[in-house]
Amino acid sequence: MAYSEKVIDHFQHPHNMGSLDKNDKTVGTGIVGAPECGDVMKLQLKIGPGNVIEDAKFKTFGCGSAIASSSLATEWVKGKTIEEAMKLKNTDIVNELSLPPVKIHCSVLAEDALKAALADYLGKNGQKVPDGEPEKTKEGVS
Amino acid sequence: MPNPESVRTALDGAAKHLCWSCREETGEGPFCESCVKIQPAELMGDYFALFELPRAYAVDAQYLKNKFYELSRKFHPDFYGDKTDAEKTLARDNSAYLNTAFRTLSDPIKRAEYLLVRCARGYRVDLVPPQGLFEEILTAGELLEKNSLSSEDLTTLRETGRVFAVRQDERIVSLAGLFDRLVAGDDAAKGEIENAINEIKYLRTILDRIDQRLHKTI
Incomplete structure (x- = not known):
């Protein structure tokens, strides 16, 4: 399959690969998987004052599109507030990376991982997950 | 462990089919008991029925293989060269159905998913990610x-x-x-x-x- 140039770029030079301390109270961790393809994605966010995302890291076991999707998602949310990050949709990733239909589930996985990480942070700090996003960790639609 | 026969009867019920050619009852096998013409394999029931297996997850791999070879020979289009077009088409369709059935039942994941769809009674479950x-x-x-x-x-x-x-x-x-x-x-x-x-x-x-x-x- 032909990957778009942006996917190849993110895949070859992934941004923000790595880990944060998941026991840190200011860090939210989301680990999700898609059984159909066996991909697993971990996304971590470090949240600073004013609910601003100071740092984001990911680790992904999966195809190039899954790695590119998580790389892009971490890149986008850095510097954003939790509320802004909550609005990120998988379709934004699909459009930016020109993902073909068979790879859309990779972007869903990235969105799920992000939401799970935000939910984890909010839960840790006794805050509520904003309306319409009651999910914690879940398995991605594939 | 439930008795395989009772399970199968309970799930399948007793379906009778008429032969597309002679209009008599075909019996259970893939060939009409009256006129011996090939019948659509789907009418024999699901993949488990095709392989004469109870609807259970555990499957003997050697039995599956032997049965597959046996049925493959029965349905192989090469043996239908001098038959009518209707029979040729059925031989081809049955071979395809048999191949899919064998692939599904041989694979531990595909077999589980296939069986689950047939046993589950519309009950939603919450998946627990590992x-x-x-x-x-x-x-x-x-x-x-x-x-x-x-x-x-x-x-x-x-x-x-x-x-x-x-x-x-x-x-x-x-x-x-x-x-x-x-x-x-x-x-x-x-x-x-x-x-x-x-x-x-x-x-x-x-x-x-x-x-x-x-x-x-x-």
């Missing part, structure tokens, strides 16, 4: 990303692969008992089955990748 397994997969994945593997890395990778393979086999074995529970009316088994299937899928993917890497390195 968080512990996810972490182990990510750790193994990091090793796979490395450009070159030290002998220590290789040992770790082999050991990880061995552990994953054992767990995959355990989950596959556990499915037989879970399906027996589901067939016997225990709806709670459905969730456990779906979780087990998912876990097997994750394990299969990481195991394939580990195998590829180990073979490339040798």
